[in-house]
Amino acid sequence: MAVFTEVSFDEAAAFLRSLNLGQLQSIKGAAGGIENTNYFVDTDQGQYVLTLFERLTSEQLPYYLHLMKHLAGHGIPVPNPAADAKGNILHRLKGKPAAVANKLRGHSELNPTPAHCTSMGEMLARMHLAGLDYPRRQPNLRGLAWWNETVPVVLPHLTPDQRSLILGELAYQNHVAAMSGYRSLPRGAIHADLFRDNVMFEDGRLTGFFDFYFAGCDTFLFDIGVCLNDWCIDLDNGAQDAARAAAFMAAYQRVRPLTAQERRLLPSQQRAGALRFWISRLWDFHLPREAAVLKAHDPGHFERVLRQRLAHPYLL
Ligand SMILES: Nc1ncnc2c1ncn2[C@@H]1O[C@H](COP(=O)(O)OP(=O)(O)O)[C@@H](O)[C@H]1O
Numbered sequence: 001m002a003v004f005t006e007v008s009f010d011e012a013a014a015f016l017r018s019l020n021l022g023q024l025q026s027i028k029g030a031a032g033g034i035e036n037t038n039y040f041v042d043t044d045q046g047q048y049v050l051t052l053f054e055r056l057t058s059e060q061l062p063y064y065l066h067l068m069k070h071l072a073g074h075g076i077p078v079p080n081p082a083a084d085a086k087g088n089i090l091h092r093l094k095g096k097p098a099a100v101a102n103k104l105r106g107h108s109e110l111n112p113t114p115a116h117c118t119s120m121g122e123m124l125a126r127m128h129l130a131g132l133d134y135p136r137r138q139p140n141l142r143g144l145a146w147w148n149e150t151v152p153v154v155l156p157h158l159t160p161d162q163r164s165l166i167l168g169e170l171a172y173q174n175h176v177a178a179m180s181g182y183r184s185l186p187r188g189a190i191h192a193d194l195f196r197d198n199v200m201f202e203d204g205r206l207t208g209f210f211d212f213y214f215a216g217c218d219t220f221l222f223d224i225g226v227c228l229n230d231w232c233i234d235l236d237n238g239a240q241d242a243a244r245a246a247a248f249m250a251a252y253q254r255v256r257p258l259t260a261q262e263r264r265l266l267p268s269q270q271r272a273g274a275l276r277f278w279i280s281r282l283w284d285f286h287l288p289r290e291a292a293v294l295k296a297h298d299p300g301h302f303e304r305v306l307r308q309r310l311a312h313p314y315l316l
Protein backbone atom coordinates (compact mmCIF):
# COMPACT_ATOMS: atom_id res chain seq x y z
CA MET A 1 0.00 0.00 0.00
CA ALA A 2 0.97 3.55 -0.39
CA VAL A 3 0.91 6.24 2.29
CA PHE A 4 -1.23 9.14 1.07
CA THR A 5 -2.22 10.41 4.51
CA GLU A 6 0.39 10.66 7.29
CA VAL A 7 -0.73 9.49 10.75
CA SER A 8 1.47 10.33 13.76
CA PHE A 9 2.31 7.89 16.55
CA ASP A 10 0.10 9.85 18.99
CA GLU A 11 -2.86 10.00 16.59
CA ALA A 12 -2.66 6.25 15.97
CA ALA A 13 -2.23 5.52 19.70
CA ALA A 14 -5.37 7.48 20.63
CA PHE A 15 -7.32 5.83 17.82
CA LEU A 16 -6.32 2.30 18.84
CA ARG A 17 -7.11 3.02 22.48
CA SER A 18 -10.60 4.16 21.44
CA LEU A 19 -11.09 0.71 19.84
CA ASN A 20 -9.82 -1.04 22.95
CA LEU A 21 -6.92 -2.59 21.02
CA GLY A 22 -4.25 -1.77 23.61
CA GLN A 23 -1.21 0.45 23.91
CA LEU A 24 0.56 1.34 20.65
CA GLN A 25 4.16 0.12 20.53
CA SER A 26 5.15 0.74 16.90
CA ILE A 27 3.72 2.11 13.66
CA LYS A 28 5.11 1.69 10.15
CA GLY A 29 3.73 2.76 6.75
CA ALA A 30 3.15 -0.18 4.39
CA ALA A 31 4.84 0.17 1.02
CA GLY A 32 2.79 -2.32 -1.04
CA GLY A 33 -0.58 -1.50 -2.61
CA ILE A 34 -1.78 1.56 -4.46
CA GLU A 35 -5.30 2.37 -3.31
CA ASN A 36 -5.41 3.23 0.39
CA THR A 37 -3.11 4.35 3.19
CA ASN A 38 -2.03 1.36 5.29
CA TYR A 39 0.02 1.26 8.47
CA PHE A 40 1.21 -1.79 10.36
CA VAL A 41 0.52 -1.08 14.03
CA ASP A 42 1.69 -3.25 16.92
CA THR A 43 0.14 -2.88 20.36
CA ASP A 44 0.61 -4.79 23.59
CA GLN A 45 -2.46 -6.81 22.52
CA GLY A 46 -1.53 -7.80 18.99
CA GLN A 47 -0.54 -6.84 15.45
CA TYR A 48 -2.98 -4.91 13.29
CA VAL A 49 -3.31 -3.09 9.98
CA LEU A 50 -4.73 0.43 10.12
CA THR A 51 -6.27 1.53 6.81
CA LEU A 52 -7.37 5.02 5.79
CA PHE A 53 -9.55 4.90 2.71
CA GLU A 54 -8.49 7.41 0.08
CA ARG A 55 -11.04 6.96 -2.67
CA LEU A 56 -13.83 4.83 -1.25
CA THR A 57 -16.68 6.60 0.50
CA SER A 58 -18.49 5.89 3.76
CA GLU A 59 -21.44 4.71 1.63
CA GLN A 60 -19.36 2.16 -0.28
CA LEU A 61 -17.19 0.87 2.58
CA PRO A 62 -19.73 -1.04 4.71
CA TYR A 63 -20.12 -3.56 1.87
CA TYR A 64 -16.42 -4.48 2.00
CA LEU A 65 -15.96 -4.42 5.76
CA HIS A 66 -19.10 -6.44 6.51
CA LEU A 67 -18.14 -8.89 3.76
CA MET A 68 -14.80 -9.46 5.52
CA LYS A 69 -16.62 -9.96 8.81
CA HIS A 70 -19.11 -12.33 7.16
CA LEU A 71 -16.37 -14.42 5.54
CA ALA A 72 -14.27 -14.50 8.71
CA GLY A 73 -17.39 -15.73 10.55
CA HIS A 74 -17.73 -18.52 7.95
CA GLY A 75 -14.19 -19.78 8.52
CA ILE A 76 -12.53 -18.04 5.56
CA PRO A 77 -9.12 -16.68 6.66
CA VAL A 78 -9.56 -12.95 6.02
CA PRO A 79 -8.92 -9.93 8.28
CA ASN A 80 -11.77 -9.29 10.70
CA PRO A 81 -12.45 -5.54 11.15
CA ALA A 82 -12.35 -4.33 14.76
CA ALA A 83 -15.53 -2.88 16.26
CA ASP A 84 -15.86 0.04 18.68
CA ALA A 85 -17.97 -0.10 21.84
CA LYS A 86 -21.14 0.46 19.78
CA GLY A 87 -20.29 -2.31 17.32
CA ASN A 88 -19.29 -0.01 14.43
CA ILE A 89 -16.52 -1.34 12.18
CA LEU A 90 -16.17 1.75 9.97
CA HIS A 91 -14.42 4.60 11.81
CA ARG A 92 -12.92 8.03 10.98
CA LEU A 93 -9.32 9.23 11.35
CA LYS A 94 -7.67 12.38 9.93
CA GLY A 95 -10.97 13.22 8.22
CA LYS A 96 -10.93 9.91 6.28
CA PRO A 97 -12.98 6.73 6.67
CA ALA A 98 -10.77 4.23 8.52
CA ALA A 99 -10.69 0.61 9.72
CA VAL A 100 -8.41 -1.64 11.75
CA ALA A 101 -8.11 -5.38 11.21
CA ASN A 102 -5.88 -8.16 12.46
CA LYS A 103 -2.59 -8.61 10.60
CA LEU A 104 -2.36 -11.95 8.81
CA ARG A 105 0.67 -14.19 9.37
CA GLY A 106 3.07 -15.14 6.61
CA HIS A 107 4.25 -13.54 3.40
CA SER A 108 3.15 -13.21 -0.21
CA GLU A 109 4.28 -16.03 -2.49
CA LEU A 110 5.57 -14.19 -5.54
CA ASN A 111 6.75 -17.33 -7.39
CA PRO A 112 3.79 -19.67 -7.05
CA THR A 113 4.01 -23.38 -7.88
CA PRO A 114 1.10 -25.63 -8.87
CA ALA A 115 0.75 -26.47 -5.14
CA HIS A 116 0.18 -22.78 -4.29
CA CYS A 117 -2.33 -22.57 -7.15
CA THR A 118 -4.16 -25.61 -5.77
CA SER A 119 -4.53 -23.79 -2.42
CA MET A 120 -5.72 -20.67 -4.23
CA GLY A 121 -8.30 -22.47 -6.38
CA GLU A 122 -9.78 -24.22 -3.37
CA MET A 123 -9.83 -21.03 -1.29
CA LEU A 124 -11.46 -18.95 -4.03
CA ALA A 125 -14.25 -21.49 -4.47
CA ARG A 126 -14.77 -21.69 -0.70
CA MET A 127 -14.99 -17.91 -0.56
CA HIS A 128 -17.56 -17.84 -3.38
CA LEU A 129 -19.74 -20.36 -1.57
CA ALA A 130 -19.34 -18.68 1.83
CA GLY A 131 -20.48 -15.37 0.32
CA LEU A 132 -23.72 -16.79 -1.10
CA ASP A 133 -25.71 -15.82 2.00
CA TYR A 134 -24.03 -12.42 2.43
CA PRO A 135 -27.05 -10.11 2.37
CA ARG A 136 -25.50 -6.79 1.25
CA ARG A 137 -25.32 -5.91 -2.44
CA GLN A 138 -22.93 -3.57 -4.23
CA PRO A 139 -21.84 -3.82 -7.85
CA ASN A 140 -18.22 -4.37 -8.86
CA LEU A 141 -17.29 -0.68 -9.07
CA ARG A 142 -14.44 -1.53 -11.45
CA GLY A 143 -16.74 -3.42 -13.80
CA LEU A 144 -17.96 -2.77 -17.34
CA ALA A 145 -19.52 0.64 -16.57
CA TRP A 146 -16.18 1.88 -15.21
CA TRP A 147 -14.29 0.48 -18.19
CA ASN A 148 -16.64 2.29 -20.58
CA GLU A 149 -16.16 5.51 -18.61
CA THR A 150 -12.37 5.25 -18.22
CA VAL A 151 -11.18 4.04 -21.63
CA PRO A 152 -11.90 7.46 -23.26
CA VAL A 153 -9.86 9.10 -20.46
CA VAL A 154 -6.74 6.99 -21.09
CA LEU A 155 -7.10 6.80 -24.87
CA PRO A 156 -5.07 9.99 -25.61
CA HIS A 157 -2.06 8.34 -23.91
CA LEU A 158 -2.05 5.29 -26.21
CA THR A 159 -0.44 4.48 -29.55
CA PRO A 160 -2.77 3.79 -32.52
CA ASP A 161 -2.12 0.06 -32.13
CA GLN A 162 -2.97 0.11 -28.42
CA ARG A 163 -6.09 2.19 -29.10
CA SER A 164 -7.34 -0.31 -31.57
CA LEU A 165 -6.68 -3.18 -29.14
CA ILE A 166 -8.40 -1.55 -26.17
CA LEU A 167 -11.40 -0.31 -28.16
CA GLY A 168 -11.85 -3.67 -29.85
CA GLU A 169 -11.71 -5.50 -26.52
CA LEU A 170 -14.10 -3.06 -24.89
CA ALA A 171 -16.59 -3.56 -27.73
CA TYR A 172 -16.24 -7.34 -27.34
CA GLN A 173 -16.85 -7.16 -23.58
CA ASN A 174 -19.96 -5.02 -24.09
CA HIS A 175 -21.17 -7.63 -26.57
CA VAL A 176 -20.52 -10.52 -24.13
CA ALA A 177 -22.27 -8.68 -21.28
CA ALA A 178 -25.42 -8.43 -23.41
CA MET A 179 -25.54 -12.20 -24.12
CA SER A 180 -28.21 -14.18 -22.28
CA GLY A 181 -25.60 -16.86 -21.46
CA TYR A 182 -23.51 -14.27 -19.68
CA ARG A 183 -26.43 -12.85 -17.76
CA SER A 184 -27.26 -16.30 -16.38
CA LEU A 185 -23.74 -16.98 -15.05
CA PRO A 186 -23.52 -17.78 -11.31
CA ARG A 187 -22.66 -14.65 -9.37
CA GLY A 188 -22.24 -13.28 -5.87
CA ALA A 189 -19.62 -11.53 -3.77
CA ILE A 190 -16.27 -11.69 -5.53
CA HIS A 191 -12.85 -10.43 -4.42
CA ALA A 192 -11.95 -9.14 -7.92
CA ASP A 193 -8.28 -8.38 -7.10
CA LEU A 194 -6.90 -11.62 -5.68
CA PHE A 195 -3.33 -11.21 -6.92
CA ARG A 196 -0.20 -12.85 -5.50
CA ASP A 197 0.46 -9.81 -3.31
CA ASN A 198 -2.93 -10.04 -1.61
CA VAL A 199 -2.51 -13.58 -0.27
CA MET A 200 -0.34 -14.86 2.59
CA PHE A 201 1.44 -18.21 2.88
CA GLU A 202 3.40 -19.64 5.77
CA ASP A 203 5.41 -22.85 5.41
CA GLY A 204 3.67 -23.48 2.08
CA ARG A 205 0.16 -23.19 3.59
CA LEU A 206 -2.26 -20.44 2.68
CA THR A 207 -2.83 -18.41 5.86
CA GLY A 208 -5.22 -15.81 4.49
CA PHE A 209 -5.98 -13.07 2.00
CA PHE A 210 -6.88 -9.42 2.23
CA ASP A 211 -7.53 -6.21 0.25
CA PHE A 212 -11.25 -6.55 -0.32
CA TYR A 213 -11.66 -2.97 -1.51
CA PHE A 214 -12.37 -3.91 -5.11
CA ALA A 215 -14.87 -6.60 -4.09
CA GLY A 216 -18.43 -6.50 -5.36
CA CYS A 217 -21.29 -8.51 -6.83
CA ASP A 218 -20.19 -9.96 -10.12
CA THR A 219 -19.74 -13.31 -11.86
CA PHE A 220 -17.61 -15.92 -10.11
CA LEU A 221 -16.07 -16.49 -13.53
CA PHE A 222 -14.60 -12.98 -13.59
CA ASP A 223 -12.88 -13.69 -10.25
CA ILE A 224 -11.50 -16.93 -11.70
CA GLY A 225 -10.25 -15.05 -14.78
CA VAL A 226 -8.48 -12.46 -12.60
CA CYS A 227 -6.76 -15.18 -10.56
CA LEU A 228 -5.71 -17.24 -13.59
CA ASN A 229 -4.22 -14.08 -15.13
CA ASP A 230 -2.00 -13.51 -12.12
CA TRP A 231 -1.29 -16.84 -10.39
CA CYS A 232 -1.00 -18.99 -13.49
CA ILE A 233 1.05 -16.93 -15.90
CA ASP A 234 4.68 -16.21 -16.64
CA LEU A 235 5.11 -12.62 -15.48
CA ASP A 236 7.81 -11.96 -18.10
CA ASN A 237 5.51 -12.33 -21.09
CA GLY A 238 1.96 -12.98 -19.81
CA ALA A 239 1.84 -16.54 -21.20
CA GLN A 240 -0.33 -18.96 -19.25
CA ASP A 241 1.41 -21.78 -17.40
CA ALA A 242 -0.52 -24.98 -18.16
CA ALA A 243 0.45 -26.85 -14.98
CA ARG A 244 -0.48 -24.01 -12.63
CA ALA A 245 -3.75 -23.27 -14.49
CA ALA A 246 -4.72 -26.96 -14.39
CA ALA A 247 -3.94 -27.15 -10.65
CA PHE A 248 -5.94 -24.00 -9.93
CA MET A 249 -9.00 -25.05 -11.95
CA ALA A 250 -9.04 -28.63 -10.65
CA ALA A 251 -8.93 -27.41 -7.04
CA TYR A 252 -11.61 -24.79 -7.65
CA GLN A 253 -13.89 -27.34 -9.29
CA ARG A 254 -13.47 -29.87 -6.49
CA VAL A 255 -15.31 -27.32 -4.33
CA ARG A 256 -17.59 -25.68 -6.92
CA PRO A 257 -17.77 -27.32 -10.36
CA LEU A 258 -18.26 -24.86 -13.21
CA THR A 259 -21.51 -24.92 -15.19
CA ALA A 260 -21.39 -25.64 -18.93
CA GLN A 261 -21.99 -21.95 -19.63
CA GLU A 262 -19.11 -20.97 -17.36
CA ARG A 263 -16.78 -23.33 -19.17
CA ARG A 264 -17.80 -21.77 -22.49
CA LEU A 265 -17.32 -18.21 -21.28
CA LEU A 266 -14.08 -18.69 -19.33
CA PRO A 267 -11.85 -17.33 -22.15
CA SER A 268 -14.01 -14.18 -22.37
CA GLN A 269 -13.65 -13.57 -18.64
CA GLN A 270 -9.90 -14.05 -18.69
CA ARG A 271 -9.87 -11.37 -21.38
CA ALA A 272 -12.16 -9.23 -19.21
CA GLY A 273 -9.77 -9.60 -16.26
CA ALA A 274 -6.82 -8.52 -18.41
CA LEU A 275 -8.72 -5.55 -19.82
CA ARG A 276 -9.86 -4.40 -16.38
CA PHE A 277 -6.33 -4.22 -14.98
CA TRP A 278 -4.85 -2.78 -18.17
CA ILE A 279 -7.35 0.09 -17.89
CA SER A 280 -6.80 0.70 -14.17
CA ARG A 281 -3.02 0.60 -14.54
CA LEU A 282 -3.18 3.04 -17.46
CA TRP A 283 -5.41 5.28 -15.37
CA ASP A 284 -3.11 5.15 -12.33
CA PHE A 285 -0.02 5.63 -14.49
CA HIS A 286 -1.19 8.57 -16.61
CA LEU A 287 -3.38 10.27 -14.01
CA PRO A 288 -1.38 9.67 -10.79
CA ARG A 289 -2.26 10.85 -7.30
CA GLU A 290 0.05 12.48 -4.75
CA ALA A 291 1.43 10.00 -2.20
CA ALA A 292 4.28 9.88 0.28
CA VAL A 293 5.01 6.27 -0.70
CA LEU A 294 3.66 4.94 -3.98
CA LYS A 295 4.86 2.30 -6.42
CA ALA A 296 2.98 2.52 -9.75
CA HIS A 297 2.27 -0.74 -11.57
CA ASP A 298 3.32 -1.28 -15.18
CA PRO A 299 0.32 -1.01 -17.56
CA GLY A 300 2.30 -2.77 -20.32
CA HIS A 301 2.09 -6.01 -18.35
CA PHE A 302 -1.67 -6.30 -18.79
CA GLU A 303 -1.48 -5.29 -22.43
CA ARG A 304 0.80 -8.33 -22.87
CA VAL A 305 -1.55 -10.52 -20.82
CA LEU A 306 -4.50 -9.45 -22.97
CA ARG A 307 -2.60 -10.14 -26.19
CA GLN A 308 -1.68 -13.60 -24.85
CA ARG A 309 -5.28 -14.37 -23.91
CA LEU A 310 -6.41 -13.38 -27.41
CA ALA A 311 -3.74 -15.47 -29.10
CA HIS A 312 -4.07 -18.51 -26.81
CA PRO A 313 -7.54 -18.80 -25.25
CA TYR A 314 -7.67 -21.27 -22.35
CA LEU A 315 -10.21 -24.00 -23.06
CA LEU A 316 -11.34 -26.26 -20.25
N1 LIG B 1 -4.60 -7.83 7.14
C1 LIG B 1 -3.35 -7.77 6.68
N2 LIG B 1 -2.42 -8.60 7.16
C2 LIG B 1 -1.13 -8.53 6.76
N3 LIG B 1 -0.68 -7.63 5.86
C3 LIG B 1 -1.56 -6.78 5.35
C4 LIG B 1 -2.94 -6.81 5.70
N4 LIG B 1 -3.58 -5.82 5.03
C5 LIG B 1 -2.65 -5.21 4.28
N5 LIG B 1 -1.43 -5.78 4.46
C6 LIG B 1 -0.16 -5.38 3.87
O1 LIG B 1 -0.30 -4.05 3.39
C7 LIG B 1 0.02 -4.00 2.03
C8 LIG B 1 -0.96 -3.10 1.32
O2 LIG B 1 -2.29 -3.55 1.51
P1 LIG B 1 -3.34 -3.53 0.33
O3 LIG B 1 -4.65 -3.86 0.93
O4 LIG B 1 -2.84 -4.38 -0.80
O5 LIG B 1 -3.31 -2.04 -0.12
P2 LIG B 1 -4.23 -1.34 -1.19
O6 LIG B 1 -5.53 -1.12 -0.53
O7 LIG B 1 -3.53 -0.12 -1.55
O8 LIG B 1 -4.31 -2.26 -2.35
C9 LIG B 1 -0.04 -5.40 1.52
O9 LIG B 1 0.83 -5.61 0.47
C10 LIG B 1 0.33 -6.21 2.74
O10 LIG B 1 1.72 -6.31 2.83
Ligand SMILES: N[C@@H](CCOP(=O)(O)O)C(=O)O
Pocket (backbone or CB within 6 Å): 001, 032, 033, 034, 035, 193, 195, 197, 198, 211, 277, 280, 281, 297
Ligand atom coordinates in the same frame (compact mmCIF):
# COMPACT_ATOMS: atom_id res chain seq x y z
N1 LIG C 1 -3.74 -5.61 -8.16
C1 LIG C 1 -3.87 -4.48 -9.01
C2 LIG C 1 -3.82 -3.16 -8.37
C3 LIG C 1 -4.47 -3.01 -7.05
O1 LIG C 1 -3.46 -2.87 -6.12
P1 LIG C 1 -3.48 -3.74 -4.81
O2 LIG C 1 -2.18 -3.50 -4.19
O3 LIG C 1 -4.65 -3.21 -4.08
O4 LIG C 1 -3.67 -5.18 -5.21
C4 LIG C 1 -2.80 -4.48 -10.11
O5 LIG C 1 -1.87 -5.27 -10.00
O6 LIG C 1 -2.92 -3.68 -11.02
